[in-house]
Amino acid sequence: MSANEEAARHREVRNAWALSAPALILLLVAAIGPLFIMLVYSFLTPGQYGNVEWKFSWDAWIGTLYSRDIFDGTLKLADAHLTIFWRSVKLSLLTTIITFIVGFPTAWFIATRSPRSRALWLFLITIPFWTNLLIRTFAINEIIRNEGLINSVLMWMGVIDQPINMIYTDTAVFVGMTYVYLPLMVLPLFASIDRFDMRLLEAGYDLYASRWQVLRRVIVPIVRPGIVAGSILVFIPALGAYVTPRILGGGKNMMIGNFIELQFGQGRNWPLGAALSVLLLIVVTIALMFYVRASTKGTNNG
Amino acid sequence: MTTDVAVEARNAVKAFGQGETAVRALDDVSIQIRKAEFFTLLGPSGCGKTTLLRLIAGFETPTSGQILLDGKDITNDPPNKRPVNTVFQSYALFPHLSVAQNIAFGLEMLGRPRAEITKTVERMLALVKLEAMAGRKTSQLSGGQQQRVALARALAPQPKVLLLDEPLSALDYKLRKEMQLELKRLQTETGITFIFVTHDQEEALTMSDRIAVMSAGHIQQIGGPREIYTRPVNRFVADFIGETNFLSGEAGEGRVTLASGDVVQVEGAEGRKGKVTVVIRPEQVRLAEAGAAETIPATVESLVYFGTDTHCHLRLKDGTEMVARLQSPASGEAGLQQGQSVGLRFAPGAARVLED
Numbered sequence: 001m002s003a004n005e006e007a008a009r010h011r012e013v014r015n016a017w018a019l020s021a022p023a024l025i026l027l028l029v030a031a032i033g034p035l036f037i038m039l040v041y042s043f044l045t046p047g048q049y050g051n052v053e054w055k056f057s058w059d060a061w062i063g064t065l066y067s068r069d070i071f072d073g074t075l076k077l078a079d080a081h082l083t084i085f086w087r088s089v090k091l092s093l094l095t096t097i098i099t100f101i102v103g104f105p106t107a108w109f110i111a112t113r114s115p116r117s118r119a120l121w122l123f124l125i126t127i128p129f130w131t132n133l134l135i136r137t138f139a140i141n142e143i144i145r146n147e148g149l150i151n152s153v154l155m156w157m158g159v160i161d162q163p164i165n166m167i168y169t170d171t172a173v174f175v176g177m178t179y180v181y182l183p184l185m186v187l188p189l190f191a192s193i194d195r196f197d198m199r200l201l202e203a204g205y206d207l208y209a210s211r212w213q214v215l216r217r218v219i220v221p222i223v224r225p226g227i228v229a230g231s232i233l234v235f236i237p238a239l240g241a242y243v244t245p246r247i248l249g250g251g252k253n254m255m256i257g258n259f260i261e262l263q264f265g266q267g268r269n270w271p272l273g274a275a276l277s278v279l280l281l282i283v284v285t286i287a288l289m290f291y292v293r294a295s296t297k298g299t300n301n302g
Numbered sequence: 303m304t305t306d307v308a309v310e311a312r313n314a315v316k317a318f319g320q321g322e323t324a325v326r327a328l329d330d331v332s333i334q335i336r337k338a339e340f341f342t343l344l345g346p347s348g349c350g351k352t353t354l355l356r357l358i359a360g361f362e363t364p365t366s367g368q369i370l371l372d373g374k375d376i377t378n379d380p381p382n383k384r385p386v387n388t389v390f391q392s393y394a395l396f397p398h399l400s401v402a403q404n405i406a407f408g409l410e411m412l413g414r415p416r417a418e419i420t421k422t423v424e425r426m427l428a429l430v431k432l433e434a435m436a437g438r439k440t441s442q443l444s445g446g447q448q449q450r451v452a453l454a455r456a457l458a459p460q461p462k463v464l465l466l467d468e469p470l471s472a473l474d475y476k477l478r479k480e481m482q483l484e485l486k487r488l489q490t491e492t493g494i495t496f497i498f499v500t501h502d503q504e505e506a507l508t509m510s511d512r513i514a515v516m517s518a519g520h521i522q523q524i525g526g527p528r529e530i531y532t533r534p535v536n537r538f539v540a541d542f543i544g545e546t547n548f549l550s551g552e553a554g555e556g557r558v559t560l561a562s563g564d565v566v567q568v569e570g571a572e573g574r575k576g577k578v579t580v581v582i583r584p585e586q587v588r589l590a591e592a593g594a595a596e597t598i599p600a601t602v603e604s605l606v607y608f609g610t611d612t613h614c615h616l617r618l619k620d621g622t623e624m625v626a627r628l629q630s631p632a633s634g635e636a637g638l639q640q641g642q643s644v645g646l647r648f649a650p651g652a653a654r655v656l657e658d
Contacts, residue, residue, distance in 0.1 A: 202361055203394035205381040207408035208459065217407075221398040 035281070042275035050268045060271035064279055081259070088255040091170060091245075092238035095177040099185040099234050100227065102178075107189035107226075111196070122190070125183050133180065137247045140176050141167065144248075168250030176244040181237065185230040192226025228295050236284055256280055307373070308495040309335040309358055309463055314367035316353050327353040328364070329519035335463075335497060336512075340489050342498045344506040345516035346542070351499045354516075355465050358497065360384050371462065382411070387456035388465040391472070393448050395440040401451050402427065402436040408459040426454040429488065446477045453485075457492060464489075466498045470505065482509055503543045507531060515539045531583075537656055540581045547587070547624045549580040558655065562620040564598040566648075570655040579656045586652035587626035589614065589638070590645045597645025600624065602638055614638060616646060 042060050044052040067078035110121040128136060143149045144166040151163035166172055196219065204214035220227070242257035249255070254262070256276065263273030316328040328350045335341045343351035356362040357369055360381035369377045376384055387408065396404050405426050409419045427433045430450035440448060449469060456464055466485070470478045486509050489496045500506055506513050507527040515522045515530060515538075523535045534540035537548070551560040553574040559565050560580070568580055590597050600616040603623070607630065614626045626646060631637070638644070 197392075197394070197397075199390060199392055199394045200396060202359075202381070202388075203390060203396070204407075205361075206359060206386075206388045207455070208382045208411040209407075210382060210411075213411060217411075218396060222396075 035278075038274045038277050042271055042278055044271050046269045046271050048268075050264070050270060052270050057271070060269070060275040063269070063272045064275050084254050084256060084259050087170060087253070088239055088257075091174050091177065091255065092235050092241075094174055095181055095238045096185075096231050096235045098174075098178050099182050100189075100231065103182055103185035103189055103230065104227075107186050107193050110186075110190050111193040112198075122187075125186050125190075128180075128183060133243055134247075136180065137176055137244055140172075140179060141247055144172055144175070167248065168253060170249070170253055172248040173241075173245045173253055173255070176248040177238050177241060180244055181234040184233040184237070188229035188233060189223065189226045192223040192229075196223055224295060228292060231291070232288065236288075239284060240280060306337045307334045308337040308339070308371070309497065310368075310370040310373075311354065311357065312368040312370065314354065314357060314369065315365045316350075316357060316362060317365045326519050328357070330367070331519070331521055333514060333521060333524070335495060337495055338493045340486065340496045340498065340509055340511045342500060342506040342510040342513045343516060344500055344503060344513050344542070346501055349516040350519040351501075351516050352467060355388075355467055355497065355499050358463070359386055359388050359465050385459075385462045386465060387459060387461040387463075388467060389449075389452045389456045389469045391468045393452040393469075395448060395451055395455070397439070397441060399440070400436065401432060401438050401440060401443070404440060404451055405454045405458050407455065412459060422458055426458045429457070429491070430454045430484075445473055446481065449473065449481060450484075453488065457488070457494070460492075461494065463495045463497060466496060468499055468501070470500070471502075478505070485509060507543070515542060517542070533654065534581065534656075537579060537581075540654070540656065545584050545625060545627075547582045547584060549582065549622060549624070551578055551580055552576065553578045553655065560598070560618070560620075560622075562598065562618040562622055564618070566598070566653070567650040568653045568655050569651050574655060574657075580653050581656055582624075582648050582653040584613065584625040584627035585611075586648050587616075587624065588647050589626060589628065590647060592643040592645050594645045594647075597647045600644055600646050602640055602642045602644060604640060605638060616644070 041052055043056055043058070045055040045057045045059065047053050062075065063078075065078060065081060066075040067081070068075055106125075110118055110125070113121060141148070145151075146163040146165060146167065148167070150166070151160075154160045155163065200218055200222070201214055204218045205211075209217060239255075240257045241255055242261060245253060245255040245258055249258075260273050260276045260280070263269045263276065267273070311331055311333045314328055314331045315326065317324040317326050319325055327348075331350070331354060333354075343354060345351045353362065357364050360376070360379060360383075364377060367377075368375055371384065371386065396407065399407065402423050405423045406419050409422055414422075423436075424433075427436055430453055432447060432450055432454065435443060435447060435451075440451060443451065449472075452469065470481050470485075473481060482505060485496070485498075498506075498509065507530075510527055512524060512526055513530050514524045517538050523530060523539045525533075530539065531543055534543060540546045541548075549560050551558040551566075553559075553571050553576060556567075556572045557565050558568050558571050558578060558580055566580065571578070592599060598618060600618050603615040603617050606613040606615070610630060612628050612630050614628055616624045616626060618624065624646070
């Protein structure tokens with residue numbers, strides 16, 4: 001490489017850094033900074049009225065899984081915490097699976113329309129983004145609560161004489177999250193199905209594959225990047241969901257997000273909240289690494 | 303060669319669209335394709351050749367009529383139930399699979415045992431000379447190599463019939479020539495019936511045992527390459543296959559009087575009367591001195607050098623244009639000049655008379 005080329009390359013690299021500096025600084029300050037504060041706080045002692053005392057302690061980290069007996073001070077597994085963790089993981093997984101099952105045919109339908117009507121269908125999918133999440137969640141609340149639309153209509157028709165209790169259950173949270181996160185599954189799926197060469201379907205049928213085999217052996221492996229992206233976009237926000245479980249789950253059907261909020265609010269245990277947040281981050285990162293590796297490796301045998 | 307029929311279409315009609323606006327891509331086509339034959343469907347785009355191929359593959363269902371394979375009606379069988387494989391124009395190789403996995407796909411779907419699949423894949427790779435590429439992704443191959451993979455993939459399940467949908471159209475000239483020979487070799491080696499779709503008449507002539515020339519949803523003529531070239535049944539076939547001179551004239555008393563007033567002897571003119579067209583291939587036209595006996599006077603309009611031969615554009619007295627293809631002499635000079643007067647002639651057997 002000549003000196004000129006070398007200099008040009010250096011200039012290019014410098015320019016690239018300079019151009020991305022604003023975004024990088026913003027990310028550092030707004031994302032890494034608070035995360036660092038969280039990490040530090042998780043090793044401190046809770047203050048009397050919230051906030052923290054600058055005294056090192058492992059208590060918050062121990063408190064994520066164990067609770068100390070009020071009377072004799074012994075540690076035992078905190079069932080309540082585990083229930084919340086399990087509910088969060090279970091509901092997020094269910095949401096991801098259901099949004100995929102519903103979203104895949106939807107995305108396929110849109111991707112196989114003519115270019116003109118395709119724009120319309122995509123527009124319809126994005127309509128929910130036009131309204132605030134809180135308002136949409138309250139709308140679902142309005143539909144499924146005891147005096148809500150479904151129960152009123154069913155009672156008016158005489159199908160039931162007692163309202164069916166749907167609100168403030170895990171199911172309500174699950175339904176709400178499925179509704180909220182569906183577009184996030186459909187859009188990346190659409191993007192990858194749109195790039196799928198439909199002529200491969202004929203090649204598959206021609207080579208003796210049944211419809212199911214074509215789906216499993218040809219379509220799914222090829223649109224896998226979209227499936228991975230969609231699943232990540234649904235699972236991660238679902239795991240940390242706050243608004244939906246708060247409004248549709250009530251106070252008792254908490255998910256991790258609500259539990260963390262509780263520590264910073266009424267719980268007045270900021271270090272525990274911080275530890276829980278960092279724990280959530282670690283769990284998500286590990287899960288992501290496993291998921292991405294497993295889904296890119298398995299392309300050969302479907 | 304056995305004369306058994308491998309594939310038969312009976313009165314096959316395929317209409318696209320509904321009612322008044324319906325377009326008949328195939329209009330009452332009946333055809334018999336023999337076992338182990340290299341059969342070509344030739345015609346311009348939109349003539350229905352690809353539609354006929356897709357009916358045989360099972361991607362389309364005929365509006366009416368039947369498709370038979372080995373005498374069995376397969377009209378309503380889905381593509382995955384037909385022992386017929388296709389080499390697609392776009393190749394349609396599976397991008398997520400390696401070369402070997404692509405070739406194995408059909409065998410796996412048929413549920414063949416592992417050991418057999420491995421052996422067949424190896425044999426196929428050897429057949430198309432891609433042993434070194436077995437582990438590659440198809441996107442890492444050149445166009446010609448992808449073409450071979452597509453062939454191997456379609457041949458691996460040992461279909462009764464192999465359908466080829468303009469498979470060579472994406473290749474450059476030299477590679478295409480190579481693949482033509484390769485296809486012919488594969489067909490002879492495997493003994494599988496090949497049905498080849500193309501719009502390239504040269505390709506059709508060099509490779510086929512028999513050719514069906516199609517136009518506007520109809521079959522115009524079926525025959526061997528020689529027969530199609532030398533004895534076209536109508537103007538369309540004569541025009542589509544190779545270059546041709548058309549001379550209009552009046553038949554009578556076993557001869558044809560051309561529009562230029564010259565009288566020529568043509569085989570097949572006996573017993574005809576009225577307006578006819580005389581068809582003469584450029585390479586059958588001979589040039590002589592102006593005024594020589596039994597020649598038609600003409601003027602040299604232009605000369606185009608093509609390497610192996612030279613095209614001599616001629617004009618008759620009445621303005622009719624003709625082309626004569628002359629073998630270029632070793633010295634490179636044709637000995638002709640623009641504007642020169644010449645006499646042209648052709649053997650009576652070299653020309654054909656077609657009803658107008």
